[in-house]
Structures are given as structure tokens and as C-alpha cells.
Amino acid sequence: MLLDTTAHALTHRLAVEQSRGRAPSMVGAVSRGATVLWSGGRGEVDGAPPTDDTQYRIGSITKTFVAVLVLRLRDEGRLALDDRLGDHLPDTPVADATIAQLLAHSSGLPAETGAPWWERSDGSVRPDLASLVAEPPLRAPGRRHHYSNVGYGLLGALVGHLRGHDWFTAVGTEILEPIGMTRTTYHPSAPHAHGWAVHPWADLLHPEPAHDAALMAPAGQMWSTTADLARFGAFLLHGDDRVLSARTVEEMRRPSAPSEAGDADRSHGLGLQLLRHSGRALAGHTGSMPGFVATLWVDPAEDLAAVAFANATSGPAIGGLVAELIGIVAEREPLLPEPWRPAVVTEEVLALLGPWYWGAAPIALRLRGTDELTVGGLGGGARASRFSPRPDGTWVGLDGYYAGETLRAVRHADGSVSHLDLGSFVFTREPYAPGEVIPGGVPDDGWGATR
The missing domain is CATH 3.40.710.10 (DD-peptidase/beta-lactamase superfamily)
Structure with a gap:
């Protein structure tokens, strides 16, 4: 009432x-x-x-x-x-x-x-x-x-x-x-x-x-x-x-x-x-x-x-x-938020969360509840979208720039995650680190090099 x-x-x-x-x-x-x-x-x-x-x-x-x-x-x-x-x-x-x-x-x-x-x-x-x-x-x-x-x-x-x-x-x-x-x-x-x-x-x-x-x-x-x-x-x-x-x-x-x-x-x-x-x-x-x-x-x-x-x-x-x-x-009489409750998350999904890098730009993957990923900037301002899981293990964008796009985890032979692919954008765990799969390659001299 x-x-x-x-x-x-x-x-x-x-x-x-x-x-x-x-x-x-x-x-x-x-x-x-x-x-x-x-x-x-x-x-x-x-x-x-x-x-x-x-x-x-x-x-x-x-x-x-x-x-x-x-x-x-x-x-x-x-x-x-x-x-x-x-x-x-x-x-x-x-x-x-x-x-x-x-x-x-x-x-x-x-x-x-x-x-x-x-x-x-x-x-x-x-x-x-x-x-x-x-x-x-x-x-x-x-x-x-x-x-x-x-x-x-x-x-x-x-x-x-x-x-x-x-x-x-x-x-x-x-x-x-x-x-x-x-x-x-x-x-x-x-x-x-x-x-x-x-x-x-x-x-x-x-x-x-x-x-x-x-x-x-x-x-x-x-x-x-x-x-x-x-x-x-x-x-x-x-x-x-x-x-x-x-x-x-x-x-x-x-x-x-x-x-x-x-x-x-x-x-x-x-x-x-x-x-x-x-x-x-x-x-x-x-x-x-x-x-x-x-x-x-x-x-x-x-x-x-x-x-x-x-x-x-x-x-x-x-x-x-x-x-x-x-x-x-x-x-x-504003709506009260739902009480926060812990969620049940698989180890496979948990391994995807946290910071990633598109080139040198940091982004973060977060999980909302048990079945909705969000992709966005660490401090806001970057392209942000929500993603829903598909039965094949990929995720589909629900809104924002990535609406309808597919997010997939690309894995090594041992099953560990190599990188994320989002509509051909590659996200890696380190910015331009040696060994990362970066389109166009990474120069051997790395960070701190001068030209």
C-alpha cells in the first residue's frame, strides 16, 4: 500500500x-x-x-x-x-x-x-x-x-x-x-x-x-x-x-x-x-x-x-x-533493490571474469546473478553490453554496441583460455604482452621501447 x-x-x-x-x-x-x-x-x-x-x-x-x-x-x-x-x-x-x-x-x-x-x-x-x-x-x-x-x-x-x-x-x-x-x-x-x-x-x-x-x-x-x-x-x-x-x-x-x-x-x-x-x-x-x-x-x-x-x-x-x-x-516511494545474494557459478565461467584488454584499453567481464555477463570499462565510459549464454558455450550480446554479436572463449589445447573473441575483436589478459594473440602481431621490443 x-x-x-x-x-x-x-x-x-x-x-x-x-x-x-x-x-x-x-x-x-x-x-x-x-x-x-x-x-x-x-x-x-x-x-x-x-x-x-x-x-x-x-x-x-x-x-x-x-x-x-x-x-x-x-x-x-x-x-x-x-x-x-x-x-x-x-x-x-x-x-x-x-x-x-x-x-x-x-x-x-x-x-x-x-x-x-x-x-x-x-x-x-x-x-x-x-x-x-x-x-x-x-x-x-x-x-x-x-x-x-x-x-x-x-x-x-x-x-x-x-x-x-x-x-x-x-x-x-x-x-x-x-x-x-x-x-x-x-x-x-x-x-x-x-x-x-x-x-x-x-x-x-x-x-x-x-x-x-x-x-x-x-x-x-x-x-x-x-x-x-x-x-x-x-x-x-x-x-x-x-x-x-x-x-x-x-x-x-x-x-x-x-x-x-x-x-x-x-x-x-x-x-x-x-x-x-x-x-x-x-x-x-x-x-x-x-x-x-x-x-x-x-x-x-x-x-x-x-x-x-x-x-x-x-x-x-x-x-x-x-x-x-x-x-x-x-x-x-522508490523501489527497494533486491537483497544481494551469492550465486552459484561454474569454474569455467569464473575463469572468464575480471580484467581483459582490447589492445591497451582495459575492460572487465562481470557476472550478474548466474547467467548474464556484462562487458564494460573498468571505470565506465567504454562500450558496455550485457550477454546471455547459448547452449554451445558462447554468449550473445543483448544490448549496446555488441547487441547480437557473439562472444566466445578461444582455448588452448589443454582447455585453458587463450583469449576472447567478440565479433573479431580480440581481448587478452595482458596489454600487448609477448605470446598474446594480437591481430597484426606484437613487436619483440615490447613496452618501453623507443623509436
Whole structure:
């Protein structure tokens, strides 16, 4: 549980945003791990304050669920992220974009379908995939980031084609049921908020439509509650082996496409938006549909997730609000580090640890826990990466400069370690010592020689 002062600060921040943004109603929640620490609601839905069981339309947060389904297919070996969409979806109007590019919005596709605007028209006006792509790609795939709702319509079709049933059926059986998200649906289910537009110059309301987006539904159709999205936030922090492993979820949170020009604090992972806010690295997604705005952010460093919804087309600054809810808890009640405990380490791994030299530059190999090496400078400042073991005794880089590169220990005939090879870089126990395996060789006159 939170301190009373922290809970009051969260409630106050939500109340300020509901009033400032002139939202008919607003709900929010903050969780740590699998525990909801706080939830609150302001305004009214059908004459009563909204609760953590009141549904709102979550808009583009839907895309994150589609991305999870695509990565499940990848982890099952049904596709590779570098595959072309046309390799798996025969009737696609866009064949050359890769699945990774579609996930990260670097496919070159336009943001929207042709007229009428898909968010405000019945999906029946677009009866086939060809009708989703009114314009040719804006640029060649992979050249730059450009957010595309159309791309996720195509990814939803890909999931349906490979699973043999529609994408939302897959969401239900593969994500919602295992995680226990019983109040996340395709169409609204009572109690739910109604979508409203607020007059820009008067405190008046106008009802907004809630059409079935059909083929574009993977871009923004779903409805959910703060209680359910808190569960999904815990999944985005830790994974769930019934859905996706923690390692794959971490892969989703890594940058895969740069930000748009002029927005250095934002980038995009595989189905997740990435945000730097007040020094914190957040991952999640914003969402909007006519009558609704929504945001889910997670902070892996603090093991926090926060979500907020409002039933107004515009006005509430929902993305910033959710980031600030995380900040309130992180600053007032920071996560305690796990107690240090000794690990079980094999002699073979232990022999790899300690100082090594790339030429004359010292680096250090350290072991985190029992199965993760780190390579970095002795005093910081050098290239640093984490490595995970492979069954063949090598290690693969997880991040940083050496992401995806192979680290291997090269051994003498007697089994002792001669040197380390990291993507052809040779690391030795001594800097340019006689007998060391140094590319280009080592002069016989050694250190201290003058020319």
C-alpha cells in the first residue's frame, strides 16, 4: 500500500487533469508488479463516479496486443521479423515491407486510409485489404519512422491468416485468458463510458460515434478497464511464459525505430512507444478514438505501471498525466533493490571474469546473478553490453554496441583460455604482452621501447 500522502498526490493530479482537460470522466491506476497500489476516478459515467471496472475505449493501445500476437508467431517459428509481409499474407497490397518495419512504424506506409476517415466511419466501407491502402508508400521501407495505422490493419490480417481465425479471437485466447483480463472486449460491455466531444468555447457536450472499424480494428478497436490494463502493464514489465517470455517482452521495449524529427524524447520499439520523461525511460502506448483518450506507461527501473482513460475526444493531456503518476510514486516511494545474494557459478565461467584488454584499453567481464555477463570499462565510459549464454558455450550480446554479436572463449589445447573473441575483436589478459594473440602481431621490443 502507498502512504496516504502519496495516494492523495495521485488523486490530486488526476482531479486537476480531469478539471483542466474538461473530461466528462477520468480514471487512473498505478501498480507495482502485480499489485494495484492506487486507483481513482473523477466525474461521472451514467450518473455515478467511474471505477476500475468501468470500460473505456483504449484506441491505439490495441496495437500493443497485436504486436504481442505477432511476436508469439515469431517465437513459435511461424515467421521471422525480417520476413516480407508478402511472404505470409498472399493478398496484401503491400508486399515488400518487413514485419519488423510494420511493428515499428518504419514501413513507409501512410498514417491513414483514404477517405472517409476510418475512425469515424463504419468499417464496411473498406471490404478488403486493398481498400486500406489508398496511397502508395510514402517512401521505401526502412528509411525512417512514420506512424501508420494502416500497417497495423495489415498486421491484424497477418495474424488472422496464420491463425486461421480473426485477430481478436487470438487476443482473447492467447493474451486475455492467460493474463486474466476478463473486462477487455471488442465491443463495449456495461458499465462503460460513452464517448463525448467537448465544445471548445463552452462547457457543452456532443456525442461521438463508436463504429466497428472492421479491417482497421487492430489499430484501435478495443475497450478495457484500468484494472485489466494494470494486469497487462505487469505483463509488459515481466512477461508471462503463457504469453511471451520476459526476454521477448524486453525486446519489445528496445528501440527499433527513431523518433520523428524534432521529438528526441520519443522512439518506437516493437509495438511499443518509448518515452523519456523526467529522466525515466518509459514504454507503453497512447490511444485515442472519437470520444476517448487513453495511455499506458510502464517504468521497468521502478517496476511501475500506470494507466489513465478519459471519455473526451480532446482536452486531457493523458500521456503526460500517466507519466507524472509514475513519477509521483517513483519519487516518493522508490523501489527497494533486491537483497544481494551469492550465486552459484561454474569454474569455467569464473575463469572468464575480471580484467581483459582490447589492445591497451582495459575492460572487465562481470557476472550478474548466474547467467548474464556484462562487458564494460573498468571505470565506465567504454562500450558496455550485457550477454546471455547459448547452449554451445558462447554468449550473445543483448544490448549496446555488441547487441547480437557473439562472444566466445578461444582455448588452448589443454582447455585453458587463450583469449576472447567478440565479433573479431580480440581481448587478452595482458596489454600487448609477448605470446598474446594480437591481430597484426606484437613487436619483440615490447613496452618501453623507443623509436
